[in-house]
Amino acid sequence: MDKRYLQANKEARLSLYITIIYLIFWITFAYFWGDTPGILGFPIWFELSCILTPIGFLLICYLVVKWQFSNIPLDNTEAEHSPNK
Template sequence: MNIRYKQASKEAKLSLLLTIIYLIAWIFTAYFGSDEKGLLGLPLWFELSCILVPFVFIILCWIVVRVQFKDIPLEQTK
């Protein structure tokens, strides 16, 4: 198998995994968070699901891209 396809498959699987984990984290914090006020004066479930979880996953995605993704030539090699 061509190395480009292996790398592209690996990156697609990592992206899908991050998406699924993000969705689970968002659902968990949005639906199971409490209604008490958080640090910003908003409901805690909102602060967790709409501020904290996206921030954490932006950093997590940045780390995954820096560590696992590679620049590969897209031209067909002979």
């Protein structure tokens, strides 16, 4: 199996996991937290779900892309240079 497919599959799975975890955090904070004022004066559910969660997941996405994703060629250079062509 081509290594490019393995890497692309790994990156797709990581992206899906991050998306599902983000949605779980957002729904939990938005629907199950109280209406007390937060640090910025907004309701705490809004600060957690709409301000802090996106900032936290931007950092997580940056780290995952930096350490887990890799540049792979999309053209089929191995087939072009193989002696069986």
